[in-house]
Amino acid sequence: MLDLTSLRADTPGVQHVSHFNNAGASLMPQPVIDAITRHINLEAEIGGYEAAEAQKEAIQGFYTATADLLNTTADHIAATANATDSYARALSSIPFRERDVILTTTNDYVSNQIAFLSLQKRFGIKIVRAADEGNRGVSVDDMADKIKSLHPRLVAVTHVPTNSGLVQPVEAIGQLCQEHDVLYLVDACQSVGQLPVDVSRIHCDFLTATCRKFLRGPRGMGFLYVSEKTLAANMSPLFIDLHGAEWASVDAYRLEPTAKRFEDWEFPYALVLGAAEAHRYALKVGLDAIAERNAALCATLRTELAQLPGVRLLDEGAQLSSIIILYSEQKSAADLKSALSARKINTSISTHGAAILDYDRKGMKTAALRISPHYFNTDDEVALLIDTLHHAFK
The missing domain is CATH 3.40.640.10 (Type I PLP-dependent aspartate aminotransferase-like (Major domain))
Incomplete structure (x- = not known):
């Protein structure tokens, strides 16, 4: 099991943000x-x-x-x-x-x-x-x-x-x-x-x-x-x-x-x-341990995010990675990202032009929210992200 206390002590950024944009640029230790x-x-x-x-x-x-x-x-x-x-x-x-x-x-x-x-x-x-x-x-x-x-x-x-x-x-x-x-x-x-x-x-x-x-x-x-x-x-x-x-x-x-x-x-x-x-x-830290921790974080996130009203998760595959794509026709990706940013939660936006073939097949016509957790994220940060999105959809 990873020692999250030590890992987060090594990561100055966690004192300032909840970082779920690791597919963009992670927080340096x-x-x-x-x-x-x-x-x-x-x-x-x-x-x-x-x-x-x-x-x-x-x-x-x-x-x-x-x-x-x-x-x-x-x-x-x-x-x-x-x-x-x-x-x-x-x-x-x-x-x-x-x-x-x-x-x-x-x-x-x-x-x-x-x-x-x-x-x-x-x-x-x-x-x-x-x-x-x-x-x-x-x-x-x-x-x-x-x-x-x-x-x-x-x-x-x-x-x-x-x-x-x-x-x-x-x-x-x-x-x-x-x-x-x-x-x-x-x-x-x-x-x-x-x-x-x-x-x-x-x-x-x-x-x-x-x-x-x-x-x-x-x-x-x-x-x-x-x-x-x-x-x-x-x-x-x-x-x-x-x-x-x-x-x-x-x-x-x-x-x-x-x-x-x-x-x-x-x-x-x-x-x-x-x-x-x-x-x-x-x-x-260990790549196997990282992969195991990321899989657990993403399993929780995907379960909770799927319950949001009018949301589709665009992730597919026999094996899933630590990238979660959330698409909604009710709320724009920009508005969702802004709501998260207001609570110091970092995410990013995936545009239609970034994956025309894949997104056309999935019926995504506008941008989607990309959430990419990493092993140093905590369960409390996951809960904060979910709570923020629940409020954004009310």
Whole structure:
């Protein structure tokens, strides 16, 4: 069982707000804050280059801590500015040609879909979306059929969509991709930190994530996992700089052998150190314990929220995550968020444009309220949120 007293003592923000916006940006724990401010102060005292040199060993800790999160090794981790940056770097390393197929789902992240549309516009690739299996997420059988018939250049799946409590079967899809030797890209932006994520079981070639959400790290940091197969094939981002490659001769360069070929030279090292501390913190708390606590919080919330008048919960799937989408035609999401904010309860809004395919299917025409609890939330905070929404619907 988690020690909520200690966890909340480590979290200054809980003194000021009840935070149910962890799918947006979570509250940083004190060790993360301390790591960031120590390095900022060091840069102020001795200079930015000099501070980075002095903290060289600690900076490498980012790679080992991130690797430990994903059950891999540090040479397969690249540090990036955010999950979308990671995703773009991965996509740019794939030599797409006209009529290549990207096989994805109807529950992908909006920025990913826009990136696919941009590739379609520029290179003439084809976007194919596998069918869902009722309300249980993407059909693994349909994925299998389409992989066999279409021979996609890339399979891309969002593990936990930002607009739904759905958890997609990324491991089963990864097995298919491995069997058919298809590149596999997983967006784990909303899953790492709230659920155990093991790249050795997912069998992905790329996995992207951010540090600010359920990992409780700082904004402005993300990471990219790159498989051994991908590195051995000499895949690299389209625009590579002096950090990712060595200028070997006038007309040639030599790739960095590790995933760092996907990085740029410049980093906000204070944030790198803060993110490393956040990843160690999650590992110390325990990802299984976090997932168990989040499931209990969400079970209570979903039961209570479903009793509100005229409310629909849009979460579907055989397994549900720590994202709850509440839709009402009686009260706007903006009004509900405002009522919660008045009592210092943080939530966020999920717009129709964030998930057109999914929300059209569910009949959602306007915005919905997104509630995303995390393990440090208390039962009292849950009760306050429910009570506030009950009053908002009166």
